[in-house]
Amino acid sequence: MSTRTQITETEREYLHLLIELALQRCRGELPELPALTSLGPESRSTKHDAGAQFISDVEVARRTSIQRPTLQAWRAKGEGPPFFRVGRRVLYDWVQVEAWIRSRQVGLSQPSQARRR
Secondary structure, eight states: OOOOOOOOHHHHHHHHHHHHHHHHHHTTOOSSOOOOOOOSTTOOSEEEETTEEEEEHHHHHHHHOOOHHHHHHHHHHTOSSOOEEETTEEEEEHHHHHHHHHTTOOOOOSGGGSOOO
8 A cells, every 4th residue: 555645735836846946956047956944834935045035926015015916017028026937936036126126226316316396
């Protein structure tokens, strides 16, 4: 009699993500392989190195208050923060999202940039 271990859909998605990341690493597209973390449903982000996380567009929307349809529209236009497509899943690296946001900073660094009234 063979014993089969049942895995949850979240665990299955996580394993698919790890396989895709390993393939990207083999192609030289990633500097490091992701570290294994909890596979339970409470683990919504996948840590792949110190300080970086893969998160869903739902989580990006929650953290930034940018509406999910806006993120979807930006992806379709090739705009917005950089993202990864793994199968049907869309993932963002939170460090890259933060960097993208910081690159959008608007400030008055020179008098010529002041608005004319």
